[in-house]
Amino acid sequence: MGAGATVQENARVIKYREALNEALREEMRRDPTVFLMGEGIAERGGSYKVTAGLLEEFGPERVRDTPIAEASFVGAGVGAAITGMRPVVEILFVDFALLALDQIGNQAAKYRFMTGGAGRVPMVLRTQGGVGNGLAAQHSQSLEALFYHIPGLKLVMPSTPCDAKGLLKSAIRDDGPVIFIEHKLLYMAEGAVTEEDYLIDLGVGDVKRVGNDVTLIAWSNMVPRSLAAAEAVAAEGIDVEVVDPRTLVPLDKELILESVRKTEHVLVVQEAPRRGGVASDIASIIQEEAFDYLDAPIQIVAGKNTPIPFNLELESLCVPREEDIVQAIRRVAGRV
């Protein structure tokens, strides 16, 4: 239990998707009101095998394959949550969440508020986003800014197996609603995950690499890419601190500001298109609350303002690459 720095004791190395599977299994064993629904999650075990084996253990009442009808099954999750269940609803690709935006943005997000606090929506909406390997414009988006913008939603974007497990367990126990966005390129990523039961609180970020010269803020798949970039510039004598907020709502502002006050140089790395993105909002928070500490303008490296193309070379140009991050680190550190 606890606020959740990285847990190391009794750790095994497992995959991100296995960590998510463990989180679901443990919470379903613990609480009979937890149930799952989504497209191809039962028999097939999910496109990325996150729900593999859960039908066998928990049966067809609690692990349900839905029709391809996002608006209704997301709304059904909301209704079940209001009436005492803890549904974990899976949307196969975050792109398809656009089919269910009324239920997410007008119903789930606002129910507690509109009922004067009488109602609760303890629902987790699990989905995955980001560019993959040529999945094109309708299966590659990073839509977190949409959810970030709508008051009433919590927003989680884990970057490691350990975080994925601890955060998903917390999300299921939260009174929600929680949008939980995984990254399709992270499912096979490996990391140490303790055998102990643990939670990571929503709203608690994590410093993934300690450094003194530049604060680099990144989430989801931009974290491993930024860590690689940080290692690349270490040889040049630039010591980067990588801060992963892990949850964008609530945002661990204090962790970010603490790092900024130390390094006085800030880079925000975001896979999503730059326009109207979360990175811009984080930059605005920093300039408002820590302007006097800044030694250089805040830099943002973000996705291009474009739909994602199918062609792999074109695709790779649309989101920050390791070399883009390296160059931005040099710029913000005044080494160009």
Add this chain to the structure above:
Amino acid sequence: MTGAAYSRELVLGFYRTMFTIRTFETRCIGLYRQGLIRGYFHPYLGQEAIAAGVCAALREGDYITSTHRGHGHCIARGGDLKRMVAELFGRATGYCAGRGGSMHIAHITAGNLGANGIVGGGIPLGVGAALGAKIRGADSVTVVFCSDGASNNGVFAESLNLAAAWDLPLILMIENNQYAVSTPIEQAAREPDLYKRGAGYGVDSRLIDGNDVFEVHRCTLEAIETCRAGRGPVLIEAKTYRHLGHHVNDPGHYMPQERLNYYKARDPLTTCKTFLLKEGLAAEEDVQALEAEVQREIEEAVEFARASPQPSVEEFLAEVETY
């Protein structure tokens, strides 16, 4: 409607609910005109038999989801008139502490999951309530009230299918008042008999007279039995008509006078009252006493709302921080 099967208590209950809705709406429209109620207000006048007949058939533990025309459902599901008027006034004592208003009024502890500002938005919520009950093994039925307008929204079709695929204890009650805001159903759909859509989804579907509280009640009881036996969902289309336009500031000029007169001649309150008197279930004085009591309750509710405090700004600003 047929006589002997109905107890005095049941029929007086129907009448009381319908008269309460009628008086509540009429009184609150007056308060709206005085500027004491603001925002949108979609009156349930003319459709009272549907909420009254359905909710009389429900029991504790059953759920309803309502529409943006939701005052009638809230009253019929046992809503406290004081908290209702207070909510329409936007006061701290209202059902939603002044956060929701008419379009979001909800009484969750009574199983009323709330009105909805989005036409059709409540349909999937009802599917979820029915799904949760099924997973828990609870003997509970959910009634989704929706309109002919909502029936042309995508979630109607999706939800009907989902409920059918999963055999959910759900009753989809289409209150076909024949207008989606101002667009007549004949323009919005080639087939104006909406109950016919159920067959394609394998759902038991009925067409009833929505102005006949007895028929609404009887049909709901049968649907509940079907649902509790695990053979749900059931689709019911209740034909009815609004007495006014879409909301209080819509004069409804597009509603042909002839058709309005037809439905007003079949006013659900008049029909029920006539039945009470004709079948000897109540005397004229009994009905008058009941009406006087309801009117007194509504005046008390209005006074309660007037005297209620505005929501606390400090509490609101603290709440904002949690988002």
